[in-house]
Amino acid sequence: MIDPDAALFVHVVAAGSLSAAARARGISPAMVSKRIARLEARLGVRLLHRTTRRLALTPRGAVFHRDMVAVLAAIAEAEARVADTGGIAGPLVVNAPTSFGRLHLAPHLRPFLDAHPAIALRLDLTDAFLDLTAARVDLAIRVTGAPPPGVVAHRLAPSRRVLCAAPAYLAAAGRPIAIGDLARHRLLAADGQMPWRLTGTGATAIEAPSVVATDSSEVVRELAIAGVGIALRSIWDVDAELADGRLVRVLPEWRGSDDAAVYAVHLPDALPRAGEAMLTYLRRLFATPPWGNRAAP
CATH class of the missing domain: 3.40.190.10 (Periplasmic binding protein-like II)
Known part of the structure; x- marks a missing residue:
């Protein structure tokens, strides 16, 4: 049987924060924190670096998370194969x-x-x-x-949606320091994706024409990887590129609206x-x- 605390750990990583996982599970953030701490104590390792605003996997946590994702996916596939x-x-x-x-x-x-x-x-x-x-x-x-x-x-x-760009673009254009700096940068968005509604230290909306007009969200991702500008992308769309460094976070204290x-x-x-x-x-x-x-x- 899969340890429910281990399954919760995977959910926390996917949700991006203890509070988001708590809301999805219908339990308190304190209970989520307690169960993750219990899992870490049982394993004898720290899995997450966490504060009230940030969450990051430790090296051992990344290995454990990768293995647990594979285990849970295998279980889901096994259930599907034998289901009536x-x-x-x-x-x-x-x-x-x-x-x-x-x-x-x-x-x-x-x-x-x-x-x-x-x-x-x-x-x-x-x-x-x-x-x-x-x-x-x-x-x-x-x-x-x-x-x-x-x-x-x-x-x-x-x-979750994050602002991201290629390292080459940031090296040439400079890295934004404050949200207002986006006004002097090239932004990328498909038709209908503007304005960007962002939350961070407050809430704001960014309305600007895309440097390349397109009806394709995939084209926006490829333009960002190619170093054309800054994009607001869903984690599910750019997770691999963030992992291998082809894209990096921009203004990490800001993100797409949580809804x-x-x-x-x-x-x-x-x-x-x-x-x-x-x-x-x-x-x-x-x-x-x-x-x-x-x-x-």
């Missing part, structure tokens, strides 16, 4: 943002397909928020702070059994999100 399919069959249309679908759906679909071989899955990726009725979408992934009205929304995972999350949405009373099976699978998959392993402050 109940004869679930038929077409299923799933829509997701391009980057999210490529990074966090497509690589993890095999266990679902193995468990439900009679489901005819279609996965459509687009950064546009499609009309579910007109597009005949059964289940859609939305990364948003406010799911649209008229749909049933299921919160799957947090979606953003990954949701699965569908029309009321319109989710087929195949969609219910997919929703159950996604809840298991993202109960421990596979991003945010750096626990970047």
